[in-house]
Amino acid sequence: NAGVTQTPKFQVLKTGQSMTLQCAQDMNHNSMYWYRQDPGMGLRLIYYSASEGTTDKGEVPNGYNVSRLNKREFSLRLESAAPSQTSVYFCASSIGLAGAPDTQYFGPGTRLTVL
Amino acid sequence: KNQVEQSPQSLIILEGKNCTLQCNYTVSPFSNLRWYKQDTGRGPVSLTIMTFSENTKSNGRYTATLDADTKQSSLHITASQLSDSASYICVVSARYSSASKIIFGSGTRLSIRP
Numbered sequence: 602n603a604g605v606t607q608t609p610k611f612q613v614l615k616t617g618q619s620m621t622l623q624c625a626q627d628m629n630h631n632s633m634y635w636y637r638q639d640p641g642m643g644l645r646l647i648y649y650s651a652s653e654g655t656t657d658k659g660e661v662p663n664g665y666n667v668s669r670l671n672k673r674e675f676s677l678r679l680e681s682a683a684p685s686q687t688s689v690y691f692c693a694s695s696i697g698l699a700g701a702p703d704t705q706y707f708g709p710g711t712r713l714t715v716l
Numbered sequence: 717k718n719q720v721e722q723s724p725q726s727l728i729i730l731e732g733k734n735c736t737l738q739c740n741y742t743v744s745p746f747s748n749l750r751w752y753k754q755d756t757g758r759g760p761v762s763l764t765i766m767t768f769s770e771n772t773k774s775n776g777r778y779t780a781t782l783d784a785d786t787k788q789s790s791l792h793i794t795a796s797q798l799s800d801s802a803s804y805i806c807v808v809s810a811r812y813s814s815a816s817k818i819i820f821g822s823g824t825r826l827s828i829r830p
Contacts, residue, residue: 605759643720643805643820644760691759703809704750705818707759 603627605708607692613714614682622677622711624692632697633675634659634705635667637688644691650675651697682715689713718743720808720821728827733796737824739789739806747811751780751791754803754823763791763804793826801828 608623626633631652636644646659650669664686666678675694679686689712693705720741729735741749748767752760764773764780766789773780777794793800803823810817 641822643822645820646818693759704762704765705760707761709759710757 605692605694605706607690607708607711609711610709611712613716614679615716616683618682619678619680620682621679622690622692622713623674624676624708625674626692626694626706627673628694628706629672630694630696630706631672632695632703633669634693634695635665635675635677636691636693637661637686638691638710639688647677647690679713682713684715687713687715718808718810718817718819720806720819722804722806722821722824724824725822726825726827728829729796731796731798731828731830734792734794735796735826737791737793737804737806737826739791739808739821741787741789741806741808741819741821743808743810743817743819745811746784746787747809749780749782749789749809750807751778751789752805752807754805756802760805796828798828798830801826 605626634649635647638644645661648667650656653672656667668676689710691710692708695703695705723738750765751763754760766773766782779792782789803825805823806821808819
């Protein structure tokens with residue numbers, strides 16, 4: 602049981618390049634999330650998917666797109682990377698049952714640097 | 717505005733000592749509060765979760781308290797160990813929340829010295 606896995610672990614991009622961050626979970630969770638974490642700030646939600654087939658914007662969606670490929674996989678795409686997107690990106694998943702406290706399980710993170 | 721404030725920002729204590737971390741929030745309507753531990757270079761891991769009706773929850777040497785009236789929570793660590801060195805994050809969710817109503821604090825960085 603790997604939990605939540607993310608690839609790659611590290612990435613360096615030049616301004617304007619594109620890339621996709623991959624996330625997969627093997628816990629049969631309904632909900633999946635993408636966060637970014639910047640120094641001195643709390644995690645901020647970029648996009649989330651409450652269930653397979655749905656995606657919604659979070660707090661900081663500009664410059665990103667997502668795809669919920671199936672129940673297991675949720676990818677995050679940067680179409681034209683900017684230095685402001687330098688950050689650590691975390692994927693998370695949760696059971697996603699309405700009305701119940703919902704603990705999120707996080708992946709190990711992707712450290713992205715945009716030059 | 718929904719906010720979660722944590723104090724102190726950082727803390728250094730000697731191994732074996734106890735410590736208490738604080739969390740104040742203005743998230744409304746309140747659903748639940750969680751404490752996460754985040755080791756350097758890793759994703760956060762859940763320690764405790766408390767709903768409105770719970771005022772204390774323990775997980776080994778970690779004890780979280782919640783005062784929903786004053787909108788305050790604390791995380792008490794007993795007999796600290798070197799492995800407790802990490803960031804501790806307070807997370808508050810709004811009732812019937814969609815994911816966009818989950819608010820993270822910026823964390824308290826705890827260092828345990830031998």
